[in-house]
Amino acid sequence: MMARFASAPLACALLLLGTSACAPKPADFSSCPASKPAFEVMDSFMTAFNAKDMTALEKTFHFPNMRISVYPLHVLTGPGQQEDVFGILTAEGWARSAWIDRTIVQCDPNKAHMLATFARYHADGSEYSRYDGLYIIELRDGFWGITARSTFAP
Amino acid sequence: MNMKHFLAGLAGAGLLLSACATTGAGGPGDSEFASCPAYAPAYKVTDDFMTSFNSKNAEAWGATFHFPSVRIASGTVRIINSPADLENSFTNLAAQGWDHSAWEARRVVQCDATKAHMLTTFVRYRADKSVLSRFNSLYIVEFKNGRWALTARSSFAP
Numbered sequence: 020m021m022a023r024f025a026s027a028p029l030a031c032a033l034l035l036l037g038t039s040a041c042a043p044k045p046a047d048f049s050s051c052p053a054s055k056p057a058f059e060v061m062d063s064f065m066t067a068f069n070a071k072d073m074t075a076l077e078k079t080f081h082f083p084n085m086r087i088s089v090y091p092l093h094v095l096t097g098p099g100q101q102e103d104v105f106g107i108l109t110a111e112g113w114a115r116s117a118w119i120d121r122t123i124v125q126c127d128p129n130k131a132h133m134l135a136t137f138a139r140y141h142a143d144g145s146e147y148s149r150y151d152g153l154y155i156i157e158l159r160d161g162f163w164g165i166t167a168r169s170t171f172a173p
Numbered sequence: 174m175n176m177k178h179f180l181a182g183l184a185g186a187g188l189l190l191s192a193c194a195t196t197g198a199g200g201p202g203d204s205e206f207a208s209c210p211a212y213a214p215a216y217k218v219t220d221d222f223m224t225s226f227n228s229k230n231a232e233a234w235g236a237t238f239h240f241p242s243v244r245i246a247s248g249t250v251r252i253i254n255s256p257a258d259l260e261n262s263f264t265n266l267a268a269q270g271w272d273h274s275a276w277e278a279r280r281v282v283q284c285d286a287t288k289a290h291m292l293t294t295f296v297r298y299r300a301d302k303s304v305l306s307r308f309n310s311l312y313i314v315e316f317k318n319g320r321w322a323l324t325a326r327s328s329f330a331p
Contacts, residue, residue, distance in 0.1 A: 045201060081250075083250050083252065085243055085250075085325065087243075087313055087315075087324055087325055090239065090315075090317035090318055091239070091240070091241060091317075092239070092241050092242075092243065092324060092325075094241065094243070094252055124282060124292055124311075125292060125309045125310075125311060125329065127329050129248065130327070130329060132292070132311050132327065134282055134283060134290075151283045152283075153282075153283060153290045153311070153313070155245055155311075155327045157245075157248075159248055166245055166250060166327075167243065167245060167250075167325060167327070169288070169290065169313050169324075169325070171283065171285050171288065
């Protein structure tokens, strides 16, 4: 009988181990070949965006490039075709943006799908909006770039 | 320590681990988005997408798209402007032995009133129902121009 009770904690521990392993967990893509390049491209995107440097920003793009936010979809076939993004944002009091969260959700050696949340800040450092977005980052034509982004920003 | 009970506990945990390794798509669910307005439309659009795709009818399949629509796959970006642009999809796949496809997993990962981002896994089957291939992909479903439809998809198919 004592042996039966002695084995109970062990059985519970094993049960917990089993159920914990069954709990849904996000996949870990940290070792995927596209993971590091995807984060680097997104870092470069944000740095160029905050520098209001459209040339540098568009160097993080593959063309054709799509920002999926308007209807009908506008396909950028080359640099210099975007609206005045920085002017529009400045008019709403924007000074800079930052990534709040970035998570790769699908990945292979040549492509990553990344979910991101970004925040927009006023010049005084106060945050005034926050949006989710999806970024498609690929190795194509010899470099890693953003092929498409789809955000929930208006 | 009673070896019999130890082994029984070990076997039980093993069974649990084995069961979870063979069920589901291996990712978290999307119940947190169930009340999002785009959630049900995203499943409906992708249901209709798959049904019409398997009917090999480009006009019916095209009814599930916003045009232009984008397919990002195979290292290229394809802009699809009308159902006519979809016609050759069926013959290209049939040449590989494809007969029909099915969703293996779908999960909404971002969602609001007019848009959903959905991760999927789809399987291609031969006519004898054997698996030809299986790929992950993502679908962007939006409410635009008065209807829910697919704006873009990006897959890991070669």
